[in-house]
Every structure is written in C-alpha cells, then in structure tokens.
Amino acid sequence: MDKYIDEVFGELIHDITFKKKYHINIFNQESTVDISTRAFEFSEITQYQRQTFIEFEKKKDEIIKAVEQAVIQYCKATYDVSNEDEIFPNVELETIVIHRDSEENKRKVGFIISDEYNMEEGIGIQIINEKIHDIHNQYLIL
Numbered sequence: 339m340d341k342y343i344d345e346v347f348g349e350l351i352h353d354i355t356f357k358k359k360y361h362i363n364i365f366n367q368e369s370t371v372d373i374s375t376r377a378f379e380f381s382e383i384t385q386y387q388r389q390t391f392i393e394f395e396k397k398k399d400e401i402i403k404a405v406e407q408a409v410i411q412y413c414k415a416t417y418d419v420s421n422e423d424e425i426f427p428n429v430e431l432e433t434i435v436i437h438r439d440s441e442e443n444k445r446k447v448g449f450i451i452s453d454e455y456n457m458e459e460g461i462g463i464q465i466i467n468e469k470i471h472d473i474h475n476q477y478l479i480l
Contacts, residue, residue: 340353
C-alpha cells in the first residue's frame with residue numbers, strides 16, 4: 339500500500355482504490371468511515387472526483403439529513419419496521435464512495451451502509467449532484 343497526498347483529499351492510501359478515514363456524524367452517532375475514490379489501475383484521482391468531494395463537503399449536512407430520512411423510509415418499506423427509533427441503532431455507514439467520471443456534469447457519491455435487517459446485502463444510496471438518486475441494496479448501487 340502506497341501513501342498519496344492529494345490537494346483536496348489530503349493523505350490517502352492507495353490499494354486498488356484511494357482511501358482515507360473520514361469522521362462524520364450520521365445516524366445519531368459520530369462515526370469514522372472510509373472515503374474511497376474509485377480508480378483504474380495506475381491512474382490518479384481526477385479533477386472530477388476532487389470537485390465531487392468539494393461539493394459534497396459544502397452540502398454535507400443537507401445530504402446527511404436526506405440520507406437519514408431515506409434510510410428510515412427504506413427500512414420501513416423494505417423490512418416492515420414501524421418504530422423509527424429502532425432503525426438508527428441497527429444501521430451503520432461503512433464507506434463513502436467518490437465515483438470516477440461517468441456522465442458529464444454528474445457528481446456521483448455512494449453511501450455503503452450495513453444494516454442488521456439484511457446483513458448480507460446492506461443498503462446503498464446513490465447521490466447525484468448532492469441529491470439522493472436511488473436507494474437499494476449496496477450491490478446494486480455500487
């Protein structure tokens with residue numbers, strides 16, 4: 339694993355993807371998760387990924403609120419959970435994925451969430467241009 343210093347992300351570790359630890363308050367708890375930037379073998383972080391992360395940081399609080407509400411709705415509909423207070427203790431953000439350039443002008447971020455209701459597939463949330471685009475199991479979102 340190689341260390342890499344990026345002008346926006348700071349210090350990262352490169353091992354297939356570029357990763358770093360990131361502190362975030364979500365689901366009523368302070369968490370340390372991985373930020374992972376998708377990369378092709380022998381490629382650098384792109385300006386697109388840097389801009390995606392900058393925009394994510396600017397609207398992080400708004401995005402987190404939207405993610406929390408989406409998880410509540412998803413768990414209620416998918417797992418038939420009626421008590422919202424039961425949801426947050428049973429979910430945990432594991433990774434935030436900053437996707438590579440895909441479509442022009444679409445900043446894509448993925449939230450990979452483990453959950454006790456479906457430990458095998460978890461929850462994945464796709465965010466495009468700082469708005470929730472899709473929520474499903476994490477394998478369909480990746």
